[in-house]
Amino acid sequence: MAHTGQQPKKFERQKKHGGTSTNSLSPRYRPQATSMQVAVYYVSFSGPHSARLVCERQDVLSVNHVLTDAQLGAILCAWSTYGSVLHHAASTWSWRIPVLLQAAIPVVVLPFLIAMPQSPRWLVSRGRVDEARKVFADQHANGDLDDPLVQLELDEVVTALVAERDRASWLSMFTTRGNRWRMLIVIHTACGAQLNGVGIISYYLVPVLKTLGIAGYLDQCLISGGLSISNFIWATVASLLVERVGRRFLWLFSTGMMLVALIVVTALSAQFVKTGNDAVARTVIAFLYIFYAGYDLAWSPLNSAYTVEILTYHTRAKGLAVWTFATYLSLSFNTWVNPIALEHIAWKYYIVYIVVLCYLLLVIFFAYPETRGRTLEEVANVFDRDEPVPRPTPTETAKSSEDKSSAGGLEV
Numbered sequence: 001m002a003h004t005g006q007q008p009k010k011f012e013r014q015k016k017h018g019g020t021s022t023n024s025l026s027p028r029y030r031p032q033a034t035s036m037q038v039a040v041y042y043v044s045f046s047g048p049h050s051a052r053l054v055c056e057r058q059d060v061l062s063v064n065h066v067l068t069d070a071q072l073g074a075i076l077c078a079w080s081t082y083g084s085v086l087h088h089a090a091s092t093w094s095w096r097i098p099v100l101l102q103a104a105i106p107v108v109v110l111p112f113l114i115a116m117p118q119s120p121r122w123l124v125s126r127g128r129v130d131e132a133r134k135v136f137a138d139q140h141a142n143g144d145l146d147d148p149l150v151q152l153e154l155d156e157v158v159t160a161l162v163a164e165r166d167r168a169s170w171l172s173m174f175t176t177r178g179n180r181w182r183m184l185i186v187i188h189t190a191c192g193a194q195l196n197g198v199g200i201i202s203y204y205l206v207p208v209l210k211t212l213g214i215a216g217y218l219d220q221c222l223i224s225g226g227l228s229i230s231n232f233i234w235a236t237v238a239s240l241l242v243e244r245v246g247r248r249f250l251w252l253f254s255t256g257m258m259l260v261a262l263i264v265v266t267a268l269s270a271q272f273v274k275t276g277n278d279a280v281a282r283t284v285i286a287f288l289y290i291f292y293a294g295y296d297l298a299w300s301p302l303n304s305a306y307t308v309e310i311l312t313y314h315t316r317a318k319g320l321a322v323w324t325f326a327t328y329l330s331l332s333f334n335t336w337v338n339p340i341a342l343e344h345i346a347w348k349y350y351i352v353y354i355v356v357l358c359y360l361l362l363v364i365f366f367a368y369p370e371t372r373g374r375t376l377e378e379v380a381n382v383f384d385r386d387e388p389v390p391r392p393t394p395t396e397t398a399k400s401s402e403d404k405s406s407a408g409g410l411e412v
Contacts, residue, residue: 071235071300074228076101082221121313124157132157160377161313173318178383182310183322184367190323192360193303194330196255197262197353198295200342201227201288203334207342208288212272212281223285230289234296241297246372247306250298251364257294259357261287262350269347309371312380 080098088094117139123132133145133154141147173179200208205227209220238250264287272280311319341349371379 071228071232073102073105075225075232076105078221078225078228082218082225085217085221120153121157121161124154125161125313129154129158156375156377160380170318173315173322176384178380179315181367181383182315182319184363185310186307186319186323187326188360188363188367189303189307190326191330192356192363193299194327194334195353195356196258196295196299196360197350197357198258198292198299199331199334199338200350200353201292204338204342207339211269211342211346212284213276213278214281214285227289227292231292231296231300234293235300238297239301242301242305243372246370247298247302248364248368248370250302251368252361254294254296254298255357255361255364257297258291258299259354259361261291261294262354262357265291266347266350266354269350273347306371309376309379310369310383312376 077098080101081094084094084097088097117135118131120132120135123129123135133150136150136153137143137145137147140153141150144150173183205224206220209215209223214220214223238254242250265284268280268284268287271277272284307320307323308316338349341352369382371382374382
């Protein structure tokens with residue numbers, strides 16, 4: 001493997017003219033903001049006191065991540081890059097074709113956005129209760145505005161918004177026990193998704209492969225393409241298991257699997273440096289697949305979905321701002337530190353991420369609650385059980401809804 005698929009001479013000329021970057025080999029296609037926006041949008045439709053709808057919320061959020069975020073985009077990127085390099089190595093089309101294909105996806109999706117309904121929770125917060133009722137009816141009751149489920153959903157949303165409206169300041173995000181707990185999870189989820197070792201494989205696959213003697217560009221493309229397909233399969237399986245085995249089990253199993261795989265990768269990489277044995281290099285590649293499979297079981301489908309799920313309506317915007325800041329701060333570390341560390345200490349750098357994975361495993365075990373089978377309001381009670389929020393009576397809820405509707409919406 002170490003000596004096959006070498007770069008053709010014409011490819012050397014192509015590199016001088018702005019050809020395919022090694023970054024295009026990354027098996028991850030990460031539209032972070034879009035993924036989170038879709039998660040926020042869909043979670044607002046989940047229905048209270050309905051097991052089917054609660055399960056549907058997390059299943060669809062996880063499948064959405066598989067289909068719209070890393071996995072299908074990675075397959076498109078990896079294999080279009082391989083085909084372009086294989087057939088257009090000396091041309092700038094080796095990078096133009098993958099870029100154009102990825103740009104075509106938003107063009108196809110954009111017209112469908114026009115038909116998307118507004119979030120019912122947002123509508124209620126703006127006093128547009130009748131519109132929210134219609135959205136719930138269309139989504140959960142075949143258009144029947146008088147269905148008891150529709151009224152139940154609407155009442156609980158109004159009740160939750162009234163109870164939470166005075167608890168959304170930035171100060172409140174860190175002054176209450178429940179919100180501090182939420183922020184602990186949000187920050188660790190955002191940073192952990194980037195700093196659990198996956199950043200080395202996803203963004204710096206080429207340097208990693210070169211440490212194993214795999215310098216052929218087409219070999220690197222094939223490994224990247226194989227990873228993209230493997231990731232798709234594992235992430236799909238994980239998304240279908242979220243409501244069957246629970247979030248905590250997936251978080252713990254996923255992180256533990258990554259830890260074991262990375263320990264093996266580190267040990268075998270050290271062995272390859274000493275022996276240069278191709279069989280050892282192939283085994284390392286196999287465990288890189290296993291490592292990434294572990295990532296796909298939880299960190300891929302639950303990164304955004306679990307974050308949205310634990311935040312209440314009025315803390316969601318600020319909580320996601322913290323999530324986004326932490327995510328891109330971690331990405332900056334991956335961008336500026338990882339390549340330097342890999343260049344100077346190679347496989348020894350993996351030990352840093354072994355320590356990080358041990359730390360994340362402890363945090364998940366002690367701080368990540370199970371949210372399976374709970375409505376958004378019930379999830380909120382898990383965090384705020386020691387700080388009960390007075391809930392208005394049905395009469396007070398209805399009166400508040402009417403007052404806010406006439407005044408232009410619930411105050412947020």
